[in-house]
Amino acid sequence: MLELNEQQIKHLLETDGRSRYEFSIKKIVDWEEAWGLYNDGWIMFEDSKGNMVFPIWPAKDFVEHYIKQTNKDCVPKQIFLDNLMDDLLPDLDDDNIGVGVFDIPEREDTPVLKAKDFLRDLEYECSKY
Numbered sequence: 480m481l482e483l484n485e486q487q488i489k490h491l492l493e494t495d496g497r498s499r500y501e502f503s504i505k506k507i508v509d510w511e512e513a514w515g516l517y518n519d520g521w522i523m524f525e526d527s528k529g530n531m532v533f534p535i536w537p538a539k540d541f542v543e544h545y546i547k548q549t550n551k552d553c554v555p556k557q558i559f560l561d562n563l564m565d566d567l568l569p570d571l572d573d574d575n576i577g578v579g580v581f582d583i584p585e586r587e588d589t590p591v592l593k594a595k596d597f598l599r600d601l602e603y604e605c606s607k608y
Contacts, residue, residue, distance in 0.1 A: 483538070483540070488540055488541075488544075491541070492541075492544065492583055495588055496581075496586070496588030496589055496590045497590065499580070499581040499583075499590070500580050500581065500590040502537065502581070503535075503536070503537040503580050503581045504600050504601060504604050505604060506537040506538065507537050507560060507563070507601065507604075508560065508601060508604040508605050508608070510537070510538070511559065511560040511561075512557050512558065512559055512560060513535050513536065513537060513557075513558045513560070513563050514535065514536045514537070514538060514539050514541070514542045514555050514556065514557055514558065515533065515534060515535055515536075515542070515555075515556050515558055516534060516542065516545075516546070516551065516553040516554075516555070516556070517553055517554055517555070517556035518552055518553040518554065521533065521556075522534070522551065522553050523576065524579070526577070526591065530575075530576075530577055531574075531575075531576040531577070532576065532577045532578065532579045532591055533567075533571055533576050533577070533578050533579065533594075534578075534579040534582050535558070535578055535579065535580055535581075536555075536580075536581055536582070537581065539555045539557070541581060541583075542555035543555055544583070545582060545583070545584060548583075548584040548585065549584050560601075563601070564598060564601055564602070564605075568594045568595070568597060568598040568601075569594070569598070571594035572593065572594035572595045572598070576594060577591045577592060577593060577594065578591065578592050578593075578594050578597045579591045580592065580597065
């Protein structure tokens with residue numbers, strides 16, 4: 480479960496996309512959960528090339544920051560690690576939907592990966608436990 484203070488949260492919101500991605504992989508596995516946007520279904524976006532992207536964050540606080548900054552009509556929704564790895568990511572991969580990890584509205588460096596690549600990185604992190 481998330482136990483970061485305000486200073487740590489502020490630091491993560493200011494760090495680069497790669498660092499946020501590495502933090503996300505470690506914490507999603509460690510805390511056994513991830514977070515997405517929900518409003519009568521999962522919220523997804525189109526990237527500049529028209530590809531669908533499923534946004535995901537390592538903690539509720541970061542989703543709440545995103546919602547506050549964008550005024551999106553949605554709520555944070557928890558995704559348990561098992562469901563993420565066993566169901567959601569394989570389904571996203573089948574549908575050719577990418578994963579946007581730890582998006583911050585004020586930044587343009589959000590890592591976007593194929594779902595299978597994100598799953599591979601989660602599996603690798605799980606193998607360390």
